[in-house]
Amino acid sequence: MRFRPLRPNATSAPEAADTPAPPELMRAAVIDAVGDADALHIAEIPAPRPVVSELLVRVVAAGVNPIDAKTRAGRGVAAAIPAFPSTLGFDFSGVVVSSPYEAHPLPPGTEVYGMVPFPRTGGSYAEYVVVPSQSVARKPSSLSHVEAAGVPLAALTAWGLVVETAHAHEGQRMLIHAGSGGVGHFAVQLAAYFGAHVTVTASDRNADWLHELGAAVVLDYATTRFEEHVRDADVVIDLVGNTADDIGTRSLQVLRPGGLYIMVPTGGFPGYAEAAEAAGVRATSYKVVPDGDVLATLGRLLDSSAVQVYVDTVYDLDDASAAHTALEHGHTRGKTVLRITDG
Numbered sequence: 001m002r003f004r005p006l007r008p009n010a011t012s013a014p015e016a017a018d019t020p021a022p023p024e025l026m027r028a029a030v031i032d033a034v035g036d037a038d039a040l041h042i043a044e045i046p047a048p049r050p051v052v053s054e055l056l057v058r059v060v061a062a063g064v065n066p067i068d069a070k071t072r073a074g075r076g077v078a079a080a081i082p083a084f085p086s087t088l089g090f091d092f093s094g095v096v097v098s099s100p101y102e103a104h105p106l107p108p109g110t111e112v113y114g115m116v117p118f119p120r121t122g123g124s125y126a127e128y129v130v131v132p133s134q135s136v137a138r139k140p141s142s143l144s145h146v147e148a149a150g151v152p153l154a155a156l157t158a159w160g161l162v163v164e165t166a167h168a169h170e171g172q173r174m175l176i177h178a179g180s181g182g183v184g185h186f187a188v189q190l191a192a193y194f195g196a197h198v199t200v201t202a203s204d205r206n207a208d209w210l211h212e213l214g215a216a217v218v219l220d221y222a223t224t225r226f227e228e229h230v231r232d233a234d235v236v237i238d239l240v241g242n243t244a245d246d247i248g249t250r251s252l253q254v255l256r257p258g259g260l261y262i263m264v265p266t267g268g269f270p271g272y273a274e275a276a277e278a279a280g281v282r283a284t285s286y287k288v289v290p291d292g293d294v295l296a297t298l299g300r301l302l303d304s305s306a307v308q309v310y311v312d313t314v315y316d317l318d319d320a321s322a323a324h325t326a327l328e329h330g331h332t333r334g335k336t337v338l339r340i341t342d343g
C-alpha cells in the first residue's frame with residue numbers, strides 16, 4: 001500500500017497551504033433574536049477555530065433550507081441555539097483551510113462540500129465554518145461551489161428517505177409530495193434511478209421538468225385530488241403533511257395494506273402514527289444525518305449526471321433576508337443558495 005506524501009497542516013504551517021489562515025473576524029449573516037426575515041443581518045463575528053478532528057473550511061457558498069427559516073422564526077431547531085448572535089445555515093461548499101492531521105484525506109486546499117452538525121449548531125451563512133470531517137466529502141468536480149452548496153441537506157434527506165428508509169427498487173410504486181422542492185427533486189431522481197415508478201405532486205409549471213427528472217406521473221395539486229389517481233402505493237414520501245389540505249391524512253388512503261408512509265416535516269402531521277395504524281399501513285418520521293460517505297456517493301452520481309442539482313436563485317450573503325423571504329413563499333424549484341466568498 002502506498003501513502004501519498006504528507007502535507008503540512010495549515011494550522012501549524014499556513015505558509016505551506018494554498019489557502020491563507022483565517023482572520024480573527026469574519027462576515028456572517030446572523031440573528032440577534034428570533035424574528036421575521038429582517039432579523040437576518042450582516043455582522044463581523046469571531047472566526048471559528050477547529051478542535052480535534054474538525055476541518056476549518058472557507059465557505060464559498062451556502063445552501064438555504066426551510067429549517068433555517070423555521071429556526072430564524074423561533075421554530076425548527078431554535079431551542080438548540082446556545083447564544084445570540086447566532087449564525088444560521090447547515091449546507092456549505094468551500095475550500096479546506098486546515099485539517100486534523102498531516103495525512104488527512106482532505107488536506108488544506110481541497111474543495112469540499114458538507115453539512116455542519118444537525119440540529120445542534122448551524123453556522124454556514126459565514127465566511128468560515130468548522131465541521132467534523134465525517135460530515136464532509138470532496139466537492140463533485142463537475143459542480144460549481146454554488147451548485148454543490150445546494151446539495152448536502154436536501155440530497156442527504158432524499159437519500160435517507162428513498163434509499164435507506166423506503167429501500168427503493170425496481171417496480172416499487174412511490175408517491176412523493178412536493179417533488180419540485182429541494183428534497184423532492186433529489187428524491188424523484190433517486191427513486192427513478194433505483195427503478196421505482198414515481199408519482200409526484202407539484203404545480204403544473206413544474207410538470208415537464210419533473211418528467212425529465214424521472215417522474216412517471218405528475219399530479220397538479222391545485223387542480224387534482226391525488227387519491228383519485230393513486231392506489232396501492234408501496235410508499236408515500238410526504239414533504240408537506242397536514243399543514244396543507246390534509247395531505248398527510250389523505251395519503252394514508254392511497255397505500256396498499258402494509259405500505260409505508262414517511263412523514264418528513266417535523267410536526268407536519270401530529271398523530272400520524274396512530275392514524276397509520278388505524279389505516280393498516282406502516283409509518284415513520286425521518287431526520288437527516290450529515291454523513292460524508294453518503295455525500296461521496298451522491299458526488300459520484302452527480303458527476304456521472306445520474307442525478308442533477310437544480311439551483312433556482314442565488315443571493316449574495318448580504319441578501320440572506322431576501323433569500324428567506326423567497327423560500328418562505330413555499331414555491332422554490334430545487335434550491336436557493338447564498339454566495340459568500342470568491343471561489
Ligand SMILES: NC(=O)c1ccc[n+]([C@@H]2O[C@H](COP(=O)([O-])OP(=O)(O)OC[C@H]3O[C@@H](n4cnc5c(N)ncnc54)[C@H](OP(=O)(O)O)[C@@H]3O)[C@@H](O)[C@H]2O)c1
Pocket residue numbers: 065066067153154157177178179180181182183184201202203204206221239240244264265266286287288327330331332333334
Ligand atoms: N426531517 C428532516 O430531516 C428534514 C430534512 C429536510 C427537509 N425537511 C422538511 O421537509 C419539507 C420540504 O423541504 P424542502 O427543502 O424540499 O422544501 P422546499 O424546497 O421549500 O419545497 C418547496 C416546494 O414545495 C412545493 N409545494 C408547496 N406546496 C405544495 C403542496 N400543497 N403540494 C405539493 N407540493 C407543494 C412547491 O411546489 P410548486 O412550486 O410546484 O408549488 C415547491 O417546489 C420542509 O418542511 C422541510 O423543513 C425535513
